[in-house]
Amino acid sequence: MTTCALRRWFVVHKWTSLVCMLVLLIVCVTGLPMLFSEQIWEVFVGDDDPPYEVLPPGTPDVSLDIIVEKARALYPSQIITSINPDDDEPAVLVSMAPSWQALKDDENHPDRHSGHWIKFDARTARVLKQSRPANTPKEPRTWTGIILSTCTRLHMNLFAGLPGALFMGAMGGVFVASLVSGTVLYGRFMKRLPFGSVRTDRASRLTWLDLHNLLGAATLVWAMVVGFTGLINELQTPLFGLWRVTDVRQILRPYAGLPVPSQDHLSSVQAAFDTAAKAVPGNEVTGLSFPGASFGSPVHYVLWTRGATPLRARLFTPVLVDARTGELTGAYPMPWYLRFLEMSRPLHFGDYGGMPLRILWALLDVMVIGVLVSGLVLWAAKRKIATDARLRALGYELDDIDSAPAFAETVR
Amino acid sequence: MNAVSSDMSMPPSPDVTPRPSVAVWPWPIALGLLTAFGLLSALLGQHGTWLALSWAALSIPLIVTVAYVLRAWCRTPSVKGGQS
Numbered sequence: 001m002t003t004c005a006l007r008r009w010f011v012v013h014k015w016t017s018l019v020c021m022l023v024l025l026i027v028c029v030t031g032l033p034m035l036f037s038e039q040i041w042e043v044f045v046g047d048d049d050p051p052y053e054v055l056p057p058g059t060p061d062v063s064l065d066i067i068v069e070k071a072r073a074l075y076p077s078q079i080i081t082s083i084n085p086d087d088d089e090p091a092v093l094v095s096m097a098p099s100w101q102a103l104k105d106d107e108n109h110p111d112r113h114s115g116h117w118i119k120f121d122a123r124t125a126r127v128l129k130q131s132r133p134a135n136t137p138k139e140p141r142t143w144t145g146i147i148l149s150t151c152t153r154l155h156m157n158l159f160a161g162l163p164g165a166l167f168m169g170a171m172g173g174v175f176v177a178s179l180v181s182g183t184v185l186y187g188r189f190m191k192r193l194p195f196g197s198v199r200t201d202r203a204s205r206l207t208w209l210d211l212h213n214l215l216g217a218a219t220l221v222w223a224m225v226v227g228f229t230g231l232i233n234e235l236q237t238p239l240f241g242l243w244r245v246t247d248v249r250q251i252l253r254p255y256a257g258l259p260v261p262s263q264d265h266l267s268s269v270q271a272a273f274d275t276a277a278k279a280v281p282g283n284e285v286t287g288l289s290f291p292g293a294s295f296g297s298p299v300h301y302v303l304w305t306r307g308a309t310p311l312r313a314r315l316f317t318p319v320l321v322d323a324r325t326g327e328l329t330g331a332y333p334m335p336w337y338l339r340f341l342e343m344s345r346p347l348h349f350g351d352y353g354g355m356p357l358r359i360l361w362a363l364l365d366v367m368v369i370g371v372l373v374s375g376l377v378l379w380a381a382k383r384k385i386a387t388d389a390r391l392r393a394l395g396y397e398l399d400d401i402d403s404a405p406a407f408a409e410t411v412r
Numbered sequence: 413m414n415a416v417s418s419d420m421s422m423p424p425s426p427d428v429t430p431r432p433s434v435a436v437w438p439w440p441i442a443l444g445l446l447t448a449f450g451l452l453s454a455l456l457g458q459h460g461t462w463l464a465l466s467w468a469a470l471s472i473p474l475i476v477t478v479a480y481v482l483r484a485w486c487r488t489p490s491v492k493g494g495q496s
Contacts, residue, residue, distance in 0.1 A: 222451070
């Protein structure tokens with residue numbers, strides 16, 4: 001490699017690293033509590049839900065239609081917006097609201113929440129819990145909640161919504177560039193050093209450089225994968241938006257102008273679940289949205305299904321079932337870019353291999369923090385050298401404590 | 413044959429190679445492949461053996477790093493700069 005090319009790579013590495021340094025330190029630190037958020041919740045908050053009734057094993061779930069009826073009987077003047085059977089508990093969550101319009105109006109009033117939910121036992125259709133009514137004073141926030149939500153928002157968008165997310169995505173791209181240039185420089189610097197040498201007997205700058213190289217080489221692939229999948233994750237809002245204005249709009253066009261039928265005259269919810277399960281074999285149905293939801297059709301149940309294996313667990317395939325007749329309209333797999341997004345998520349979250357994988361994720365994260373800090377130290381030390389050289393060139397005597405008189409003398 | 417052996421018998425010129433260059437990439441590539449394998453085996457395998465292999469593969473880069481840092485630390489007990 002020519003000196004000129006090396007210098008260029010060095011400049012690229014220095015500037016890309018400096019640009020994303022602060023953001024990376026933030027995401028590395030905030031990512032740690034996010035990794036263990038479930039455990040943190042369990043330990044510090046726990047849930048105050050009543051225990052489930054003990055029923056003989058194999059007790060079948062009641063029909064969802066019975067749960068729908070019960071929910072309607074509790075709030076006769078309201079509409080049901082969605083039904084979500086729980087993943088791992090025998091519970092069904094029914095979300096309700098005064099009307100679709102009320103939910104839409106909520107968007108303009110951040111303090112108003114007209115939607116609420118009821119949790120039913122899936123086997124007995126008994127009410128287990130309800131969300132707190134909107135007019136009661138808010139539950140005091142726990143420290144755990146405040147810390148975790150601050151971390152999550154800092155990590156995702158620095159409290160700046162979509163612009164923040166796109167900015168973080170750009171920083172992800174810069175980070176990948178910094179890793180690539182760092183790898184090139186590694187090849188140059190390590191030419192005469194065996195792998196893993198950490199020189200502690202010479203200038204401390206060399207120790208930092210060797211640590212930077214060792215930690216960087218050991219975490220390179222992990223950092224590349226997590227950085228790149230993080231970039232992809234930050235693009236989720238525009239990517240889902242793209243899907244909405246292209247394929248989804250195309251699918252819903254024939255129904256766009258139709259009025260939303262009254263919820264008393266809709267086809268069976270349980271039958272819609274069964275139809276959807278049959279339409280996408282190998283997928284499990286995770287929820288149903290009622291006709292009229294802002295993202296859906298005015299006359300269809302939207303059923304959300306997802307792959308049953310962990311790799312495909314985030315691959316959602318919405319299924320439309322006509323809520324007037326109960327007939328299947330179609331299943332619509334996500335386009336390639338959303339599949340790519342959803343498949344890359346586990347590789348960013350590290351949540352797919354049990355507790356040991358989370359711990360390894362955290363340790364690798366700490367090592368990357370080590371790479372960042374050592375890089376920062378190297379840069380700061382270099383800056384000091386450069387500044388000192390400049391000051392010396394101007395005539396300051398830096399090693400002297402009384403540098404000002406020395407300067408005065410040289411001037412004289 | 414003759415030409416080669418006569419070349420090899422010549423002493424290496426010290427000016428050209430003051431310190432022998434070492435193979436730079438085997439270690440980083442090995443650690444990178446282990447990381448990639450660890451990331452994918454848990455994602456695609458999802459069951460006992462594959463999960464255990466994933467944990468093992470991802471631990472190796474960590475263990476190697478800690479081992480080298482400890483080695484450097486032990487060699488010079490009075491560490492300059494005081495970092496680990």
